[in-house]
Amino acid sequence: MNSLTPSxxxxxxxxxxxxxxxxxxxxxxxxGKDTLRVWERRYGFPNPxxxxxxxxxxxxxxxxxxxxxxxxxxAGMRPGKVVGLDQAALQALLTQRSxxxxxxxxxxxxxxxxxxxIEGMLHAIGSHDPSxxxxxxxxxxxxxxxxxxxxxxxxxxxxAVGEAWAQGRFEIFEEHLYTEVITGxxxxxxxxxPPQPMQQGxxxxxxxxxxxxxxxxxxxxxxxxxxxxxTCVSLGTQTPLIDIAQAARAHQADVVALSFTNLHKSSFxxxxxRELRAQLPAATALWAGGSCAALYQWxxxxxxxxxxxxxxxxxxxxxxxxx
Numbered sequence: 001m002n003s004l005t006p007s008x009x010x011x012x013x014x015x016x017x018x019x020x021x022x023x024x025x026x027x028x029x030x031x032g033k034d035t036l037r038v039w040e041r042r043y044g045f046p047n048p049x050x051x052x053x054x055x056x057x058x059x060x061x062x063x064x065x066x067x068x069x070x071x072x073x074x075a076g077m078r079p080g081k082v083v084g085l086d087q088a089a090l091q092a093l094l095t096q097r098s099x100x101x102x103x104x105x106x107x108x109x110x111x112x113x114x115x116x117x118i119e120g121m122l123h124a125i126g127s128h129d130p131s132x133x134x135x136x137x138x139x140x141x142x143x144x145x146x147x148x149x150x151x152x153x154x155x156x157x158x159x160a161v162g163e164a165w166a167q168g169r170f171e172i173f174e175e176h177l178y179t180e181v182i183t184g185x186x187x188x189x190x191x192x193x194p195p196q197p198m199q200q201g202x203x204x205x206x207x208x209x210x211x212x213x214x215x216x217x218x219x220x221x222x223x224x225x226x227x228x229x230x231t232c233v234s235l236g237t238q239t240p241l242i243d244i245a246q247a248a249r250a251h252q253a254d255v256v257a258l259s260f261t262n263l264h265k266s267s268f269x270x271x272x273x274r275e276l277r278a279q280l281p282a283a284t285a286l287w288a289g290g291s292c293a294a295l296y297q298w299x300x301x302x303x304x305x306x307x308x309x310x311x312x313x314x315x316x317x318x319x320x321x322x323x
Contacts, residue, residue, distance in 0.1 A: 019049060019057030028172070029063070029070050032211045036066075043083040065090060074162075074261060076293070118157050122164060125178050133178070137185045146189050147227055150220050151309050154182060158216060179216060186219050190226055201230030202254035202285070202319045205247055207239040209258065209272050217259045217290065224309060225257075228316040241272060245279035254319065256280060257306075259290040266294035277302045287315060 026033050040046055046066060048056035058066070068090035072082045075094075082090060117140065124133035141149040161178050164170040204225055206218045215237050222232045233251050235244070248256050256276070260269050269292055277286055277300070288295055289306035296307055304315055 019059045020063060022048070022056045022058070025058050025063060025066065029066050030211075030213050031066060031070060035211065039079065039083050043079075045083055061087070068094060071165075076291075078265065115156070117153065118160055121157055122160060125161065125170065125174050128174070128177070130177055130181055134181050134185065137182060138188075141185060141189050146193070146223055149189070150186075150223050154186070154220060155309060158182075183216065183219060186223055190223050193226060196229050200320060201225065201228045201316050202323075203231045203233070203252065204255040204257050204287075205233050205235065205244070205251060205253040206257050207235035207244055207247075208237045208260075209244075210238045210240060212259065212261060213237050214259065214261060218257075220309065221257060221259075221289070221312065224312050225316065228313060230316060241276050241279060244276060248280055248284050253284060254323075255285040255287055257287040257289070260288060260292035260295060261290055266292075266298070269294045270298060270300065273300050273303050285319065 020028070022033050022036060025031065025036065036046060040048070046058055046062045048058045048062065051057055065087055068087065069079075069082050072090065072093055073079065077093070082093065085093070117136075121133060121136060124130075124136060137153075140153055144153065158178075161170065161175060165172075165175055204222075206222055208214065208218070218234060218237070222234060225232055233247075233253065235247055239247070244256060244258075247253070258273075258276075273286070273288060280286060285304065286302060287304045287306055289311075295305045299305065306312060306315060
């Protein structure tokens with residue numbers, strides 16, 4: 001999963017002049033099939049045509065609007081405010097909105113995007129130079145150490161990539177390039193860590209709920225938790241609640257950690273956390289973080305929220321003291 005919100009190219013391929021299937025639109029925009037169908041009934045958009053089999057086909061103009069809507073949802077707007085708007089209105093809102101925040105736990109330091117190192121990475125992405133990007137990131141990780149690398153470079157760089165996409169500076173394939181390269185660098189760094197003589201942290205199950213497709217934030221959290229002596233089991237993204245609870249039992253997880261963006265309404269986030277809390281064993285802690293404001297406005301009993309990457313260490317310390 002792309003850790004950033006997916007978007008779709010403005011022009012369909014030559015072989016798809018009639019439009020994209022609903023599965024293709026879901027893959028490219030990150031908007032789930034069920035979401036698209038609900039919007040069609042509730043808002044009258046999208047309004048796909050049908051092929052000879054009765055399956056939905058989405059034309060380039062509708063896909064473009066869905067791309068803009070996806071950007072606005074990541075910027076914190078609600079579907080009811082944007083789904084019915086035309087392309088000009090959507091573009092105007094994008095111009096007015098503050099830059100998109102990616103679906104990761106917030107950076108720990110407010111590092112300026114004018115940072116030469118970050119600018120160099122952005123240039124490598126825009127120049128379609130994965131070798132330079134990979135070399136620069138790997139060298140920075142070795143020089144900085146894994147924890148500062150994650151908090152002081154990867155987090156603000158991911159934010160910068162998200163902002164560049166929202167401003168139209170990057171296209172989807174450039175986001176994918178960044179995600180693939182940084183994922184490889186982080187996984188290699190985690191695998192290269194020397195074994196802990198004695199694991200002192202909790203066993204943490206990492207995932208997201210359905211329609212939360214961002215995985216890079218989970219990988220950043222995994223890196224920091226492993227440094228704290230935790231054992232991490234990642235299920236990737238979009239795991240149904242019942243399966244999260246089953247996996248937590250199967251793996252005997254001490255903690256389940258979830259990431260939320262502003263994609264969903266507050267009520268969905270609150271309900272999901274309540275339901276999962278009720279399904280998990282009482283001894284299994286539930287941690288939640290990300291850019292979703294509802295996590296921090298309405299605390300839930302039995303759920304610990306982590307707004308910044310710097311908040312992970314205190315939670316691990318708290319767990320150690322309790323066990």
